[in-house]
Amino acid sequence: MSPDSESAGAARVAASGGVKRREFLKVLGVSTAATTMLGCASEKVEKLIPYLVSPDQTVPGVSTYYATTCRECSAACGVMAETRDGRTIKLEGNPEHPVNRGALCARGQASLQGLYNPDRYRGPMARRNGQLQPVTWEEALQIFAQKLGETRSRGGAAGAVFINQHESGSFPGFLDAWLAGFGMSGHLSYDAGADHAAIAANRQSYGVAWPKLDFSAARLVVSIGADFLDSWGAMVPQQLDFADARADHQKAPRLIYVGPRRSLTGLNADRWIDCRPGTEMAIVRTLSGQLPIEAASQTTGVNAGVIDALAREFAATAPSMVLAGGGGVDGLELVLAANALNQSRGNVGVTIKPGEGYLGFDRMASPAELRALADRMNSGGVSLLMVRGANPAFTLPKSVGFAAAMAKVPFKVSFSSYPDETSELADLILPDHHSLEQWGDAEPVRGTISLQQPAMDPVFDTRATSDVLIAVAKRDPGSAARYPMADYRSWLISRFPGGAAGLSAALPRGIAAGSLGESTAPVAPGDPRSCHQNLLANRRRDESVDCGENGIGKRRPCHRANDDRKSHTSRASLPGYTARHCRNRHWPRTSARRPVREGRTQSARDSSRDRRSRWRCCFRIDQGERE
Numbered sequence: 262m263s264p265d266s267e268s269a270g271a272a273r274v275a276a277s278g279g280v281k282r283r284e285f286l287k288v289l290g291v292s293t294a295a296t297t298m299l300g301c302a303s304e305k306v307e308k309l310i311p312y313l314v315s316p317d318q319t320v321p322g323v324s325t326y327y328a329t330t331c332r333e334c335s336a337a338c339g340v341m342a343e344t345r346d347g348r349t350i351k352l353e354g355n356p357e358h359p360v361n362r363g364a365l366c367a368r369g370q371a372s373l374q375g376l377y378n379p380d381r382y383r384g385p386m387a388r389r390n391g392q393l394q395p396v397t398w399e400e401a402l403q404i405f406a407q408k409l410g411e412t413r414s415r416g417g418a419a420g421a422v423f424i425n426q427h428e429s430g431s432f433p434g435f436l437d438a439w440l441a442g443f444g445m446s447g448h449l450s451y452d453a454g455a456d457h458a459a460i461a462a463n464r465q466s467y468g469v470a471w472p473k474l475d476f477s478a479a480r481l482v483v484s485i486g487a488d489f490l491d492s493w494g495a496m497v498p499q500q501l502d503f504a505d506a507r508a509d510h511q512k513a514p515r516l517i518y519v520g521p522r523r524s525l526t527g528l529n530a531d532r533w534i535d536c537r538p539g540t541e542m543a544i545v546r547t548l549s550g551q552l553p554i555e556a557a558s559q560t561t562g563v564n565a566g567v568i569d570a571l572a573r574e575f576a577a578t579a580p581s582m583v584l585a586g587g588g589g590v591d592g593l594e595l596v597l598a599a600n601a602l603n604q605s606r607g608n609v610g611v612t613i614k615p616g617e618g619y620l621g622f623d624r625m626a627s628p629a630e631l632r633a634l635a636d637r638m639n640s641g642g643v644s645l646l647m648v649r650g651a652n653p654a655f656t657l658p659k660s661v662g663f664a665a666a667m668a669k670v671p672f673k674v675s676f677s678s679y680p681d682e683t684s685e686l687a688d689l690i691l692p693d694h695h696s697l698e699q700w701g702d703a704e705p706v707r708g709t710i711s712l713q714q715p716a717m718d719p720v721f722d723t724r725a726t727s728d729v730l731i732a733v734a735k736r737d738p739g740s741a742a743r744y745p746m747a748d749y750r751s752w753l754i755s756r757f758p759g760g761a762a763g764l765s766a767a768l769p770r771g772i773a774a775g776s777l778g779e780s781t782a783p784v785a786p787g788d789p790r791s792c793h794q795n796l797l798a799n800r801r802r803d804e805s806v807d808c809g810e811n812g813i814g815k816r817r818p819c820h821r822a823n824d825d826r827k828s829h830t831s832r833a834s835l836p837g838y839t840a841r842h843c844r845n846r847h848w849p850r851t852s853a854r855r856p857v858r859e860g861r862t863q864s865a866r867d868s869s870r871d872r873r874s875r876w877r878c879c880f881r882i883d884q885g886e887r888e
């Protein structure tokens with residue numbers, strides 16, 4: 262609290278004619294705690310009791326596990342979200358997921374911090390009189406639809422730009438189809454944390470953005486500034502693969518790390534070679550025989566004997582693997598040189614496997630594209646800017662001048678969940694759900710769909726961007742006919758292999774074989790894949806047949822299931838329900854409990870194997886489509 266606010270508090274006390282308890286506390290608490298208390302005074306009172314009437318799928322105190330996908334980075338690891346009493350309380354890796362095999366990095370673990378971040382936008386906001394002010398969703402959608410219509414009618418659609426967080430799966434295609442419906446060009450996929458030099462070099466050398474690194478096939482790994490155990494590339498599968506490879510004492514690869522900073526990878530290396538920053542290229546040139554050892558030693562500051570030993574070991578060991586991180590000014594050249602070493606040593610296809618690469622790094626916009634966009638914005642060539650899941654005003658170098666360029670754009674829309682440097686410059690904020698609150702999918706490796714489903718109800722009055730785009734398209738006469746579906750979940754089902762039944766079967770594991778990334782065109786009305794058509798057809802045929810929309814019961818269409826939910830307060834009153842089954846009879850209900858010493862109860866099933874047996878009913882009844 263500043264001295265000014267302190268004196269203001271004292272003045273209020275004086276004016277009140279006496280020290281009341283509340284005022285006393287206000288003045289006494291000249292600390293963050295008191296500031297917090299004052300700041301919270303206008304907050305809506307919330308109850309500690311989570312449910313008055315518990316949803317059908319929950320038992321107080323017993324956790325439900327939802328298989329979903331981490332969206333903190335584009336690697337798209339599988340997650341098991343533990344939800345208790347309506348709140349997600351813990352994330353763990355999905356042991357059946359092909360990318361992370363049960364592991365989760367610190368960033369993925371910390372995803373809950375974003376979910377419950379008290380700074381999240383509480384609802385949509387629009388700029389009025391220069392200030393962002395709360396508005397209703399109806400008002401916000403109206404403003405967005407109106408701006409889209411104006412942009413198109415004035416011929417500015419070609420100048421509209423959508424920057425989306427980089428991700429794989431069906432949403433990028435869905436987004437491009439939506440943009441095309443308004444006459445706009447495809448979106449820019451942006452990831453500030455990616456090693457763009459390595460991605461560009463890999464594309465040139467191997468034809469893929471990120472090949473699989475098979476550590477177990479290598480006898481020697483030389484990492485030149487590539488912190489592959491911490492923050493470089495697909496770190497979780499790389500950590501797992503490296504740990505597996507090193508666990509085999511007979512064939513474990515040696516790891517030599519070259520770099521000025523002893524990173525996590527450097528700490529795990531058999532040898533750390535401490536070179537001067539920006540001189541890594543000299544080491545690579547020495548390994549390829551282009552630079553004498555003495556010259557490399559002078560450039561890098563590394564003892565000539567150390568470089569000589571490295572060069573000898575590298576020449577004598579096969580197969581090997583050379584990795585390079587491209588963070589410096591010559592990053593692209595460095596990674597290209599390292600890749601050329603791999604090619605000359607016959608490592609490609611043996612330890613570096615482009616054919617089994619990770620798709621999470623494909624189609625990423627380069628920094629040059631973002632710089633070109635800022636130039637376009639500065640020259641008045643951008644009529645409408647939409648940003649989702651990215652903060653380019655902060656993450657791009659200051660020399661790009663993105664924040665200043667935003668001032669030249671007539672209207673800016675942000676889908677950010679949190680206030681950040683970009684959203685603060687926006688004219689309209691349509692806050693997105695957290696990834697644990699919404700439907701989606703990813704394709705981390707070719708042919709594998711990683712499913713994303715809500716693990717809990719939204720914390721705040723936010724909406725999934727995909728649902729917002731559908732809602733706005735429905736208001737547009739030119740696009741409405743192409744969006745007959747109720748929401749993105751329905752759109753997803755209509756494209757999922759096997760439809761609703763296939764999705765229902767895949768959700769407990771969180772993965773399915775196939776690909777949704779290429780199916781970008783919205784389903785036209787009357788198309789048999791349309792979920793809405795299925796609903797109508799089944800209702801006409803027999804009301805007791807599942808509509809195929811949500812697969813939540815073989816005998817009840819989803820709209821009747823919703824009615825059931827409203828009218829029944831006890832699961833036991835539902836037809837066919839037994840205490841051993843959930844209401845949809847997907848999985849045996851294992852709510853057996855045992856008392857523990859403290860007098861509380863806990864689930865008797867604790868091992869991960871047993872937890873897996875309880876993944877059930879991941880389809881959420883309350884998300885079922887209504888008539």
Ligand code: SF4
Binds near residue numbers: 337364367495497
């Ligand atoms: S590596 Fe996996 S767990 Fe970590 S942030 Fe990325 S997707 Fe999430």
